[in-house]
Every structure is written in C-alpha cells, then in structure tokens.
Amino acid sequence: MEFDLENPLTSLKEYLSDEIPDLFLSESDHVPSKNFLRCLRTSAEFYASFREEAISRILQAQYSCNYDPFIPYLAVNYMDRFISRQEIPQGKPWILRLVVISCLSLAAKMKNKHFSISNFQEGETGFTFDTQTINRMELVVLDAMNWRMRSITPFSFVHFFISLFELNDPSSSQPLKDRATEIIFKAQNEIKFLEFKPSIIAASAILVASKERFPSQFPSFQRSIYSCEFVK
Numbered sequence: 001m002e003f004d005l006e007n008p009l010t011s012l013k014e015y016l017s018d019e020i021p022d023l024f025l026s027e028s029d030h031v032p033s034k035n036f037l038r039c040l041r042t043s044a045e046f047y048a049s050f051r052e053e054a055i056s057r058i059l060q061a062q063y064s065c066n067y068d069p070f071i072p073y074l075a076v077n078y079m080d081r082f083i084s085r086q087e088i089p090q091g092k093p094w095i096l097r098l099v100v101i102s103c104l105s106l107a108a109k110m111k112n113k114h115f116s117i118s119n120f121q122e123g124e125t126g127f128t129f130d131t132q133t134i135n136r137m138e139l140v141v142l143d144a145m146n147w148r149m150r151s152i153t154p155f156s157f158v159h160f161f162i163s164l165f166e167l168n169d170p171s172s173s174q175p176l177k178d179r180a181t182e183i184i185f186k187a188q189n190e191i192k193f194l195e196f197k198p199s200i201i202a203a204s205a206i207l208v209a210s211k212e213r214f215p216s217q218f219p220s221f222q223r224s225i226y227s228c229e230f231v232k
Contacts, residue, residue: 036084154202
C-alpha cells in the first residue's frame with residue numbers, strides 16, 4: 001500500500017483526528033537538523049547551489065517519468081534531511097547525482113511507483129551508477145534519517161487546519177486545500193523555509209490561500225489558526 005503524505009501515521013485514507021497531537025509532537029523528527037541551519041550561515045553558497053541543482057534534477061525526473069508531484073516532494077524531503085546530517089564533500093559532482101537518484105528511488109518505493117534507474121541516467125555523461133551502488137546509498141540515506149521514511153510534511157496538517165474554519169460554503173474547502181497545496185509545493189524550493197516546522201508552513205500556506213479566496217472571512221480564519229493550541 002502506498003504512503004499517503006496527508007496521513008503519514010496511518011495507512012487509512014480517512015482523517016483521524018486523534019493522531020493530530022502525535023503529528024505535532026513528532027514533526028521535529030522529520031526536518032533538517034538544527035546543526036544544518038547553522039552550517040547554512042557558514043557555507044550557505046555551497047549548500048544553496050547543491051540543493052538548487054538537486055531539486056532541478058528531481059523535478060526533471062518528475063516530468064520525464066510523469067510522476068505525481070508528491071514523489072519529488074518526498075524525494076526533496078529525504079534529500080534535505082540527509083544533507084543536514086551528512087557532510088557533503090565539495091568538488092565531487094557525482095555525489096549530487098547519487099544522492100538525487102537514491103532519494104528519488106526511495107520516494108518512488110514509498111509511493112509504490114516504479115523508478116527506472118536506467119531511464120533517469122540516460123544521456124548522463126561522466127557518471128552512471130549500478131543498482132548495487134544505488135542500494136548502498138539508499139541505506140546511507142535511510143540511516144541518516146533514522147529510517148523514518150513516513151515523512152511528516154506540511155501536507156499532513158492541511159486537513160486539520162482547514163477543519164478549524166467555519167466556511168460559509170463547506171464545498172469551498174477543496175479549492176482552499178488545492179490552493180494551499182500549490183503554495184506548499186512552491187515553498188519547498190526556497191531554502192529559507194527549512195527553518196520552519198511543517199505545521200507552520202501548512203498554517204501559513206492556508207492563511208495565504210484563504211486571504212486570496214475568502215478575504216471577507218480571513219480575519220476569522222486567522223484567529224482560528226492563532227488560537228490553535230498546537231501553534232506557537
């Protein structure tokens with residue numbers, strides 16, 4: 001059964017409200033380490049460049065393999081968590097390619113989708129990797145993440161925050177969710193957002209979306225978010 005980013009702690013499709021406290025308690029285990037945020041201040045140019053190229057390659061795989069956007073999102077989450085806990089040597093471009101392939105492969109497995117290593121490496125010059133090498137790198141990535149593959153992301157909190165709103169038209173919750181989801185996808189590309197917990201990114205995305213879609217109700221929505229016991 002494929003992993004659902006909206007319900008990371010369960011295989012059930014329905015929304016389980018009793019898991020919300022666990023999500024907020026556990027989300028810090030699924031983000032880049034605090035040490036990495038300090039490293040960004042001293043080696044910001046290298047890591048920003050590394051991450052930008054890695055994301056570009058991951059998105060390229062999305063289009064070439066026709067993946068749904070949650071696979072590259074999960075792959076970038078794995079990549080961010082890995083490079084935050086594992087020192088990346090500079091001047092070795094093959095490492096970036098290996099990290100990207102391994103994170104994509106892991107994300108595809110979690111979403112129960114086939115990932116073709118040969119198709120991804122087609123046209124690459126200089127470095128290609130065999131299955132054994134990629135499998136070894138996957139283990140390194142998993143070890144850095146403490147084998148927490150069921151990532152808690154901003155998508156895990158979207159339904160909860162929307163449930164706090166008293167919408168004039170209940171059917172408008174889906175357009176609101178769709179717009180917030182679009183914002184979350186775009187936010188992942190910005191390295192500065194690594195400083196924020198998934199729940200805060202989700203709450204912020206929903207507030208932006210609600211201000212666009214329902215400006216007259218926005219003050220009420222804002223109060224609902226700010227008064228939530230889990231949001232600080």
